[in-house]
């Protein structure tokens with residue numbers, strides 16, 4: 254698989270996940286983990302992001318490679334919920350990354366795709 258294709262899939266997948274997360278706002282908390290998080294509010298969502306970040310760190314220093322991957326996926330999902338709760342679009346984060354020294358065309362391309 255080429256690096257180009259990898260980038261396309263990553264951007265599309267994160268965009269899709271964000272859309273699914275947003276679509277859960279106002280849904281029945283009993284039917285959806287995401288809706289349950291929204292119902293609990295920003296403090297609970299932020300707590301979950303913190304917990305998942307710690308779990309990534311724990312796996313990074315003492316767990317298997319697969320653990321780091323799995324906990325990273327949990328962290329990204331919960332971060333998307335946090336962005337959605339605070340009204341932040343992924344494209345705004347890509348733009349912030351794009352503006353940093355040393356980041357070139359890749360972030361710019363991903364940002365254009367998710368707008």
Ligand SMILES: N=c1c2ncn([C@@H]3O[C@H](COP(=O)(O)OP(=O)(O)OP(=O)(O)O)[C@@H](O)[C@H]3O)c2ncn1[C@@H]1O[C@H](COP(=O)(O)O)[C@@H](O)[C@H]1O
Nearest residue numbers: 270273274277284285286287288289301304326327330331
């Ligand atoms: N990517 C995820 C995802 N990653 C992790 N999780 C859930 O996040 C939870 C994290 O585990 P925890 O033990 O920390 O959760 P918990 O016991 O509920 O947390 P506490 O209240 O005890 O703190 C698990 O229940 C996981 O199933 C996710 N839940 C949903 N998604 C995505 O969101 C979409 C919509 O999901 P629903 O909102 O459930 O329909 C799904 O199709 C997925 O794409």
